[in-house]
Amino acid sequence: MDSRIECTLSKFADDTKPCGVVNTLEGRDAIQRDLDRLERWACANRMKFKKAKCKVLHVGRRNPKHNYRLGRE
Numbered sequence: 045m046d047s048r049i050e051c052t053l054s055k056f057a058d059d060t061k062p063c064g065v066v067n068t069l070e071g072r073d074a075i076q077r078d079l080d081r082l083e084r085w086a087c088a089n090r091m092k093f094k095k096a097k098c099k100v101l102h103v104g105r106r107n108p109k110h111n112y113r114l115g116r117e
Contacts, residue, residue: 048081050074060093072110083115 046053051064051074062079066072086093095117102109 047085049078051078053078066108066110072108075110076112079112079114 049062051062054061054063060082062075062082064071064075064078066075083093085091093114095114098114098117100112
């Protein structure tokens with residue numbers, strides 16, 4: 045699962061949390077690429093993320109609050 049992931053990936057039991065600093069468009073794109081990689085890994089291994097439980101935590105002042113997707117959602 046961790047292969048080629050650019051962000052920090054925290055895992056505990058059945059939770060997976062990608063984390064990273066997003067202060068540029070490149071940072072936003074890196075997070076999205078990692079989400080795409082995680083989704084492909086899950087499909088290849090016949091696993092699913094509970095997308096209804098997925099949330100984005102935006103921290104900091106003047107945060108642009110980018111939108112992300114996991115699969116088609």
